[in-house]
Amino acid sequence: MYKVLRSTKSAVRFSLKKSKKYLSENRYQESLILLWFSFGGADKRVSYSTGYTVSYADWDYQKQRVKTNKSRVINSHTVNNYLNKLETELMNTYSRYIDEERVITKELIRETLDIITGKIEPVEREEIVPVDFFKFSENYLNQKKDQIAQLSYTLYKGSLTKLKKYKRSRNVRVDFSSFDKPFLDDFRKFLEVHENLALNTISKHFKNLKMFVIEAKNQGLISNPPLKYFKVSTEETTAIYLNDSEIEKILKLDLSFNKRMELARDKFLMGCYTGQRVSDYNGITSENIIDINGLECFRIKQRKTKNIVDCPITLEIREIMSRYNNQPPPYLHDTDINENIKIVGRILGFNEVIKTEITKGGKLLKRNKLKWEMIETHTGRRSFCTNNYKKGMSSLYIMHFSGHKSEREFLKYIRDRGEDRTKHIVDQGYFNV
Structure with missing residues (x-):
């Protein structure tokens, strides 16, 4: 039959x-x-x-x-x-x-x-050109360009670039039917071995590509993508914060002999005192200054989240501004800030040995670093969150300034661990000691 x-x-x-x-x-x-x-x-x-x-x-x-x-x-x-x-x-x-x-x-x-059924007449259509996954993704990303931060846009573009590199290296076709488990496993292996990427970086690439696949599903281009295979586990990285004493030493250090290093130091401190990302505190000008019932603040629209945050202008910030005709310090490229703030940390003798662990290239790498080597622009934001948390400020209040949308994400910034965390909890009065 x-x-x-x-x-x-x-x-x-x-x-x-x-x-x-x-x-x-x-x-x-x-x-x-x-x-x-x-x-x-x-x-x-x-x-x-x-x-x-x-x-x-x-x-x-x-x-x-x-x-x-x-x-x-x-x-x-x-x-x-x-x-x-x-x-x-x-x-x-x-x-x-x-x-x-x-x-x-x-x-x-x-x-x-x-x-x-003859209810309507067929419309003459132009010849249909098959949709290419990369063109589809790039078009969709361009549509979202005004809705996301520039950094996020760049990271999404970077993930597509990695996928294109994989395609050329493996000489395989990448289309809407490609994203099954064997394909994603091999792509992960490529990022580990060929690109020597860290585990958390690989996880971000998979998360970014998942966005394009979900949109393709929503548009009917992929019927049932295995989204669970896009989830790559992450690990907590070894990151530092500077305590109030260390930040004060940075503030009081005389750097008048090197104006570029002085500017880098002052830009970094703006992050320590406002809790903002470098993309936000690096762009502060006098136009950001507002008055709230006699309290002067910086009004900042955060690029990543689009949140509007009012950050009080503290005495320390006024001391910094006094070096620039009572204006916020001018813009300085992130790379210059990172290079110079490490030198400042070395001058001040921030030589505490930090044990670091990171999974890179599929292998767990352990290394000892000096604290000054690990200072970067994001250290300022992390220090703001950790120091205020240790002082007893509620997570909700700190998140008001930092712009974190969930306490889970916020707590990743808190760097008092082990004995410090225990002492902080006891100091809140939860134990009769």
Whole structure:
């Protein structure tokens, strides 16, 4: 016996609009015949009126057609031929859409059925060019460009660049059907071995690519991507903070002999006293200064989160500004800040030995570093959060300034560990000691 093979990803069925239970009790009650088309998950299902009605007594539920024997319907063959036409032409057109890599939506299916049934005239379409995954992703990213921070935009672009590099290196095709477990496992191996990336960096690349895959799924370009395989475990990195005493030493250090180092020091301290990211505190000007009932603050719109934060201008910040005609210190590139603030830390003898661990290239690397070697622009933000937390300021208040949206993310910044954390908790009065 010969049979027609049907795709399990799509199916046509016909049913009566009214419930079978109701119609069985009212055998000659007429009910509309509906066409149901499924082309994916539960949210990818379309119902369409055939325009014909039939009773329970004249409908074959198993065959999903009007009964031809023992039926009161004179034109049963005509109706069934019409239903067959709808099913055949819809399935053929759907297969063509798949070959053309069209974005298939419920609206497109209804439009197709309107054309098949003659309700509307077919529209002349230009030749369909298959959608390329990279072009799709880049177009989508450009659409979101004004909604995300520049840094995030750059990181997303970087993830696409890594995927392109993988494609060239492995000489493989990357399209919407590529993202299965073997492909993602091999891509991860490529990032570990070939690119020698750290575990957390690999996790970010997978997270970024997941965004494009989810959007492709939403547009019907990928039916059921295995999103769970995009999750790569992360590890807590070894990061430092500077305590209040160390920050004060940096503030009081005379650097008038080297104006560029002095500026780098002052820019870094702006992060320590405001708790902002370098992308935000590096752009502060006099235009950011506002007055709130006699309290002068910097009003900052954070680039990453778009939050508006008012940071009090402290006495320490005023001391810094006094070196620049009572204006915030001018812009300095991140690289210059990082290079010079390390030198400042070395001058001040921040030589505490820090044991670091990081998984890189698929291997756990252990190394001892001096504290001054690890000072960077983000250390200022981390120091603000940790020092205020240790002073007893509530997480909610600190997050008001830092802009963290969840306490879980905020606590990653807190660097009092072990004995320091225990002492901090006891000092809150939770124990009778």
